[in-house]
Amino acid sequence: MAEMDSRGTATKLGYSNTPALLMHTVRFSRTEARHRLAHATDLHAVTTPTGSVVEPVLPQTAEALAQGDVGPEQVDVIRKTLAGLPDLDAEQRATAERVMLTRAAEDDPRALTRFGERVRDIVDPDGPPPPDDEPSRPARMLRRQVRRDGTMEFKGHLDLESAQLFENLLKPFEKPYPEGNDTRGYAERAGDAFADVLRMAANCPDLPAQNGARTEVAVTIGWEGLQRSLEEVVLSGDRRMTAREARRMACDAHILPAVLGGDSQPLDVAVPAYATPAHIRRGLYLRDRGCAFPACERPGSVCDSHHVVHWADGGPTKLDNLALLCPGHHRLVHHSDWSIEMVDGRPWFVPPVYVDASRTPRRNELHAPLPHAA
Numbered sequence: 001m002a003e004m005d006s007r008g009t010a011t012k013l014g015y016s017n018t019p020a021l022l023m024h025t026v027r028f029s030r031t032e033a034r035h036r037l038a039h040a041t042d043l044h045a046v047t048t049p050t051g052s053v054v055e056p057v058l059p060q061t062a063e064a065l066a067q068g069d070v071g072p073e074q075v076d077v078i079r080k081t082l083a084g085l086p087d088l089d090a091e092q093r094a095t096a097e098r099v100m101l102t103r104a105a106e107d108d109p110r111a112l113t114r115f116g117e118r119v120r121d122i123v124d125p126d127g128p129p130p131p132d133d134e135p136s137r138p139a140r141m142l143r144r145q146v147r148r149d150g151t152m153e154f155k156g157h158l159d160l161e162s163a164q165l166f167e168n169l170l171k172p173f174e175k176p177y178p179e180g181n182d183t184r185g186y187a188e189r190a191g192d193a194f195a196d197v198l199r200m201a202a203n204c205p206d207l208p209a210q211n212g213a214r215t216e217v218a219v220t221i222g223w224e225g226l227q228r229s230l231e232e233v234v235l236s237g238d239r240r241m242t243a244r245e246a247r248r249m250a251c252d253a254h255i256l257p258a259v260l261g262g263d264s265q266p267l268d269v270a271v272p273a274y275a276t277p278a279h280i281r282r283g284l285y286l287r288d289r290g291c292a293f294p295a296c297e298r299p300g301s302v303c304d305s306h307h308v309v310h311w312a313d314g315g316p317t318k319l320d321n322l323a324l325l326c327p328g329h330h331r332l333v334h335h336s337d338w339s340i341e342m343v344d345g346r347p348w349f350v351p352p353v354y355v356d357a358s359r360t361p362r363r364n365e366l367h368a369p370l371p372h373a374a
């Protein structure tokens, strides 16, 4: 597991991270997958792709576990205790680990936990710092704090795709009043625009058919690149993304691909083909109810309509070529070896061999279909 994680195997297979891959391959819960991976990376040396060996975080504990001197529960206590300690130099960490291991020879996990708390108190009387600077930052995050008077402060981070969506939603609303007597500064106008966007979202009924016009981001991409979904870099404003990414977003008109032919002339034939019209979107919602990916519970209101055969490859925007997918599973379907087969007009998902060697198709059984759904 540690080796797999250090080599980025999950990302290469199209998953967002190693726990996500473990959930599909060995059917761990997310909690168990994270726990086992953390355990593995703390106790095992890994060889990086360049050939250098990274030593385990807890070498003495790894040794003791291999010898049978401590059990897995005690190892968990030692891991948590050491992880909770402030920045120590290598020697101090080794000492703390050794002290814990000596104690583990006598203590059961509960007693060892209490001893661990004392180790922490001795090394770090002020306690751990507030969680402001987490080592690995997730792609998207939002910290919000409701004040006593009910107003809110927030701070966050968005990935490229969401950031562009956000920018494009805000832009039309943050312009100064056209009458010319707008005294609001930029931050205030942006704040007003944000509030407008929230109001719009609140007014949006829980039907993808009425989600309104999707935000469009113009991306310039060669027609061939879009067809072949090569991992080449294309320009989107002053930002960059891969053709594979552009292809996924083009799948449900999150972007308006200014698709260029061989002579760099826009191919207008492509534009009317991709946008899923409201009536088809509604039919899709009635059929799939929510994300069609097996075991996903996300509702239809957050989903994209995915073209099973991409429109760029001649796939029609018709019900029997579409599947409702939440953003995470939409990404997975485009980037991994999962594929979709339409059987009797419904999407079935064919797992990659490393998830199921027999590649038996599965479907989502969680969204009860309506009796007369198309």
Ligand SMILES: [Zn+2]
Pocket (backbone or CB within 6 Å): 248, 251, 252, 305, 306, 307, 330, 334
């Ligand atoms: Zn798609």
Ligand SMILES: [Zn+2]
Pocket (backbone or CB within 6 Å): 291, 292, 293, 296, 297, 298, 325, 326, 327, 328, 329, 330
């Ligand atoms: Zn899903």
